[in-house]
Amino acid sequence: MDNNAYLKIGQQAMMKNVGRLPVVISRGEGSRVWDADDKEYIDFLMGISVNNFGYCNPEITVALTKQAEKIIHVSNYFYLEEQVRLAEQLVKLSGFDAVFFSNSGAEANEAALKLARKHGKVKLGGKYQIVTAKGSFHGRTFGALSATGQPKYQESFQPIVPGFSYADYNDLGSWQAAINDQTCAVLLELVLGEGGVIPATHDFVKGLF
Ligand SMILES: Cc1ncc(COP(=O)(O)O)c(C=O)c1O
Structure with a gap:
């Protein structure tokens, strides 16, 4: 089957929960992938930075194969x-x-949110509120989505998990205003990704501590 044939089936049989590019990947090697028509691409995304050792890295392939046999x-x-x-x-x-x-970023963040809430409950007299950045992205599960400071992702699922508020990235005053006597944690990308690929300043991160 060629790229278009796969695409036609995939577009019907797979839920449209994310916008996908019209490319059906067939195989990869290092930094390159090939589609079902054998067209070659350099992949700058690398699984959103998950596959940073390159596709079909020989050492990883051997380790995975050995483990699968075990x-x-x-x-x-x-x-x-x-x-x-x-x-x-x-x-x-x-x-x-x-x-x-954990198996994913969202799951890691869910664990972090739950740890923060539990710490608030057990050690901080019931504090529960978590402050995150406007424009942030923390994942697609309910807690992580609620932590994500982008209303466009939350609209279809309201009411979202309560107890989150959002502050301006790199603006310590905005976080100081959002943090109150019920705050148990802040959640922060050290480089704000979807919000514009903005690194956190040293003073901002230090100030949050
Ligand atoms: C900053 C950030 N946090 C969390 C996630 C969620 O990770 P995953 O897609 O592995 O669940 C992403 C995914 O793009 C992300 O960019």
Whole structure:
């Protein structure tokens, strides 16, 4: 089947939850991908920075294949050898106490939101409010969507999860105004992505602490 034939089926059979480009990817190598017509592209997106080691990186391919031959998944009722070894390394390198493994950015942010809320409940006398940036993007799950400071993504799903307020990026005064006696956390992209690829200034981040 060629690119257009796949496209026709995909456009009908797949939900239109995001706007996709009319390209059906067939394979990748390094920084390049090929569509179903064998047309070559340089992919600057790399899975929105997920595939930063390149497509079909030989070392990753070998590791994945070896692991698939051993075992792929057990429930979270067990530990996995590789998981334990990776957790130990991450703890050592990061200086944090423990890690939480998740499958996506949205899931990581959901965990962060829940940790913040729990900390607020248990340690801060019930504080629950979380401040995030206007123009931010934190994911498509309900909590992460509610944290996302872009009303256009939230409109269709109102009412969203309560307890979020939004402040202007790199404007400490705006955050000071949004933070109140019920605030338990702030959630921040250190480079505001969808809001314009704007790096956070040093003074702004320092000020938030
Ligand atoms: C800054 C930021 N946070 C969170 C997410 C959500 O990550 P995922 O798509 O892996 O759920 C994204 C995705 O683009 C993102 O750009």
